[in-house]
Amino acid sequence: MKYDFTAIEQKWHKIWDEKQLYKAETGGDKKKFYALIEFPYPSGAGLHVGHARPYTAMDVIARKHRMQGENVLFPMGYDAFGLPTENYAIKNHIHPAIVTKNNIETFRGQLQALGYSFDWDREINTTDPKYFKWTQWIFLQLYKNGLAYKTKMPVNWCTSCKCVLANEEVVEGVCERCGSPVIRKEQSQWMLRITKYAQRLLDDLDEVDFIDRVKLQQRNWIGRSTGAEVRFETTAGDTVTVFTTRPDTLFGATYMVLSPEHALMEKWMDKLENAAEVKAYQAAAAAKSDMERTELSKEKTGVKLAGVMGINPVNGKKIPIFISDYVLATYGTGAIMAVPAHDERDWDFAKKFGCEIIEVVKGGNVQEAPFTDCATGVMVNSDFLDGMSVEEAKKAIIAYLTEKGIGEAKVNFKLRDWVFSRQRYWGEPIPIVHCPKCGTVPLDEKELPLLLPQVDSYEPTDDGQSPLAKMTDWVNTTCPCCGGPAKRETDTMPQWAGSSWYYLRYMDPHNDDALASKEALEYWSPVDWYNGGMEHTTLHLLYSRFWHKFLYDIGVVPTKEPYAKRTSHGMILGEGGIKMSKSRGNVINPTDVIAEYGADTMRTYIIFIGDFEKAASWATNAVKGCKRFLDKVWNLAETVTDHETAYSAKNEAILHKTIKKVSSDIDTLKGNTALAALMTLCNELTDNGCNAAELKTLLQLLSPFAPHICDEIWELHGFEGICSVSSWPTYDEAKCKDSEIDMAVQVNGKLRGTIHVAADLDNDSVVAAATADEKVSAFLARLGGSIVKTIVVKNKLVNLIVK
């Protein structure tokens, strides 16, 4: 019989579905295992091979855990709010909800064709009102707890999307999504106070099993730095507070710099002798886009304030004050003390503007270059700090500042609050009402979900208002508080909202009374293993950790962290290592691969392609290799006619070894080497002959990777049950060893021969066998000298040292 993959795969999809083979039950005695992958955005282009890599890898893990007798939750859904759908809807005059529905159907079909063992009863969709009811509910809780607030602030504005972006969505000064320039714009925005959780988001990374590069990237993004805030008096009578990580260098502070947007500038404007020049500089800085600001970063610019001086609090010296855009309004206090002798930026600025450079840490020539080494320097020119190390001086100065009331220790974070509003249609409406009498009023929870209005046009306005603002019927409402006329908030939530808690909904997706029942949350939390892309590390992953911690604080979820373990996959590139893109025409569609080679081949190849964590390029030729392998398994099965229940002596060792290898490789995401071991096993069984017991084990080990063909062969041979849910084979460590082995023989560290000996042979016998070997003894004779030392590595090699 021929291996007819299309018929086999369709047959088993039906059986799996009918028998509800992959259904997860909340509760019970079995150990639970919650495997999660990032749900896709259902774009019009359909599923991409890039999706297939992490999805297949996690399906393999889920299937193995299921075979090990665990209660596995492996769910799937769609993160369906977002701009591409909205833009498509605008262009083609179709409602985004219809576009979304169609796209989801395509995605579901493709995912099912790949044979993933999802529990389809738990499928979710973030645009479903039953789902976003709870997204809005969480927002209301954030609001009630003071973590959501509206403020006028300079925001990142994408000129093409006509929409506000979060800091995390701006990449190198351009919009992450469309690549258009991002400018600064003053606008009133909803914000989430993620900064309140900065320390906990940082600390709790120690408690989770995330791969190092994810932890590192989150740590850098949170960007904790310790130092001090110091208050400088000025001749204008106002106090300027600065943040510094080097309070030890305070005696070397020879000028100050304020950001152009600093609040005091307005107040001081009348007193300044060069007000016109200062205003011109502020205007120029404001007009710069983020891109221009970074591009111009090398050459420092600024203006010295004429008429106001700062006073160094430790020595009373009058020092000049500048404004410059190298000082950021949004970090620290928006003002710095400048110590040109020991800071590169300050040094550059001081050289250009002729400021004084005073050495306070000995170790370099500060007139030539800034000296920034904290480890070796000794304090000088610093009064009571002289002679101390940098570390000692930091402690001493902070104690001094605190005592005198002019400063104190301070921790700062790079992490900014999360800009949470978007001026677009296709997102969750923010459940807030603005009342002229009562101000900002949250919607009553009973009013949820607050649905989007049906509109004719979803186009954003040029003045930065949401398309919803035009829908007066919807906007005009009554105040939940006083009953008077009021207006609805017209901004919607960003795409990150729905994905910040979706893993909780999977635990109990049909619940209308809560985002999930207490029982389900207790049973399934936390996610045991979450795999996703590195690009979500500082966005989705951080945002959802924040929401989870908040939900923990208000008693909704039982764990501090949402995900116990996080891994990440490399990208799939096109043939030849180039990025896959529509414009290059090198996009591989999984559906085409399935049609030509079958889902099992597709799955096997995407795992075999290489190191899971690294980028890998698609090679259609190598796909054929995986098809050949499955053909070989099919052909091997056809040779098996017995009903043997024990392994043959000849194949016993390799079977035990392969079970061991495949088991541990799946657990460590090394599917590529697991498959290599299975190929080797298949080749051996083909050469040695294969009985029913041996075939059974091969099928079970291969089943997580290629479930359809294994279930089919399993059934054809009349094995009991269904292979996909049979029990994972076990191995005996003692039987993993061969009785006779090859050992390497080295002379002075170089390979000179191999010997075939009994395993676990004692050292003396090994040396005897080595010296007796024909090649080795001939070499030793030629070399002359005598053996002065022997090193034996058990069952591996023997090294003879000859002098």
Place this chain on the structure above:
RNA sequence: GCCGGUGUGAUGGAAUUGGUAGACGUAGUGGACUCAAAAUCCACCGGUAGCGAUACCGUGCCGGUUCGAGCCCGGCCACCGGCACCA
């Protein structure tokens, strides 16, 4: 600039974490089967020299530690990713 990562045959990649470098798969070469092709099967497949046994060289480059280094240490080079005036 700072922080991480990577560098192995023609090619994707292995290497039990200091112990026979190149598993497994592609591609290639030769052969079998075939009228022929596809498919399949067998053999070879890092480089140089040699009919050969074999010898020497070989994991980005230079040096070190070790009986022994792809793996550890020091110094370079190249590429990839993240951050980027964060005081």
